[in-house]
Amino acid sequence: MQKRIESLRPTYAQIDLKAFGHNIEQARKLSGTDIIAIIKADGYGHGAVRLAEYAIKNCGVRKFGVATVLEGIVLRKSLGPEPEIFLLGYVDQYLHEEVFINKLIPAVFDDEIAEAYHSFLEQNNLKADITLKIDTGMHRLGYSPEMDYQEFLKKYPRFHVCHVMSHLSSADSDIEYSYQQKERFCSFIKNNNITAETSLLNSSGIANISNECTLARPGIMLYGYLYGNNNVDLKKVMRIYSKVVHIKRIPKGETVSYNRRFTADKDMTVGVVPIGYADGYSRNFSNRAEMRVNGVNCPVLGTVCMDMTMIDLTNVPLDGSYPEVEILGDNISAEKWAELADTISYEILCGISDRIPRIYKD
Structure with a gap:
């Protein structure tokens, strides 16, 4: 293999899969829960498919997070029907069919998006799993924690809310604000008697904030890097x-x-x-x-x-x-x-x- 690579150009990236597996276990250990392994942007440049295949076979990972429909489709075609693939970003309406055909779990973060997804499901007599996004202070995507959750469920009966999430904005630099976000999210979960899977902690959150959700969403730490805490045993991938x-x-x-x-x-x-x-x-x-x-x-x-x-x-x-x-x-x-x-x-x-x-x- 090395000779073959050198015949093209001698510059190459070596990806250490065992290091990736080690970091997965560190994320689980620190969070105390299972994880959604974030492998968007082609696994942060490391190669999403190969990482996911390794994580399934060697680490028992069954949930993955991506940003775009194409990322999700590539994973689905490579991994088969079993793993859960969470589509955490925005999706144009013309791609909604691809989302559901490929069993991707889209994020719903406002009524416009909810109406568009639900209309497609109604037209095709389908039901689907979704992630509900709550904005606790990142102010990027998400419903307000003051939303009427029960009304949401009544209005969109074809949705099965399998996962509720929020996102920490500053877990590497502002722990106090992160705990404020956590309090808003936990209050939303408790006040609405939510039984779906929940996640809040990203990589820095896993390292710095106690976890009261059922899942965590490590990203950069899976590749050996972390901001705001240098005491975590990670390996560069x-x-x-x-x-x-x-x-x-x-x-x-x-x-x-x-x-x-x-x-x-x-x-x-x-x-x-x-x-x-x-x-x-x-x-x-x-x-x-x-x-x-x-x-x-x-x-x-x-x-x-x-x-x-x-x-x-x-x-x-x-x-x-x-x-x-x-x-x-x-x-x-x-x-x-x-x-x-x-x-x-x-x-x-x-x-x-x-x-x-x-x-x-x-």
């Missing part, structure tokens, strides 16, 4: 490797890459690595990031190109061969990338393009 494909020596005073943004202050050895911003390696890393070669952290030199990046090999022991490069891994994390790019690890992981093949390690 993705690593990115490549190799140096060209080495050259330049004298002091020469410049490197577009716009001559790096000038050598001494004679230097420069290596070219086949990864660039089209792969998700941000131009923000220009003159800032590092890659690791033979145990040495090597600064990026100059501007990151679309397909290639130059690094400083001056202090790296070289034996005449082209060495392997650790781009993302045990020594260089997505959190470090995020710091350099002024973003979060979620965006980093989701932004690793499909030009980089995923190689699965069990």
Whole structure:
């Protein structure tokens, strides 16, 4: 397999399935409940189908969360009819047939959406499971906790509310507000005698907030990252490797890459690595990031190109061969990338393009 990959390009992402399984068990342990494994955005860039297949076979996961109809359809076709697939985002009306044909469980979060779904079910003499979304303070999607739940059930008899959820906005940074959200949600559940499955806690919520629901919805923690709590035993799932494909020596005073943004202050050895911003390696890393070669952290030199990046090999022991490069891994994390790019690890992981093949390690 490795030779085959190198015949295309030596840059690849290694996905550690056992690490993914370990993180699933950590989410269950901390939440004290079963989970809806959130694998939207192609499993945060890791490959949703392979992750879901592993989670079903090796971890007993039976519930998955996605954001779009297409994500749900791809999972359903791959996983078969048994797993529950929760569609947690907005769906255009012309896709409602696809939702129900593929046994996806849509989120209902206002009367307009409810009317559209229910009208389709009436026209086709169907009933369907749904998730009811309650807005406890995120102010994105969801009914007010003051909604008349009993009236909702009467108005939409073709809905079977199998899951009621809300979403924490700031569990990594504002615990007090998160507990306020929790109180609103728990009051809604209690006041309406709801017996359906319930979920509130996302990854940071699982780590920081006590769980009184029947489910939890871990996302980023399944991939080894977490904000607001560094004491959780998580394992990184993705690593990115490549190799140096060209080495050259330049004298002091020469410049490197577009716009001559790096000038050598001494004679230097420069290596070219086949990864660039089209792969998700941000131009923000220009003159800032590092890659690791033979145990040495090597600064990026100059501007990151679309397909290639130059690094400083001056202090790296070289034996005449082209060495392997650790781009993302045990020594260089997505959190470090995020710091350099002024973003979060979620965006980093989701932004690793499909030009980089995923190689699965069990």
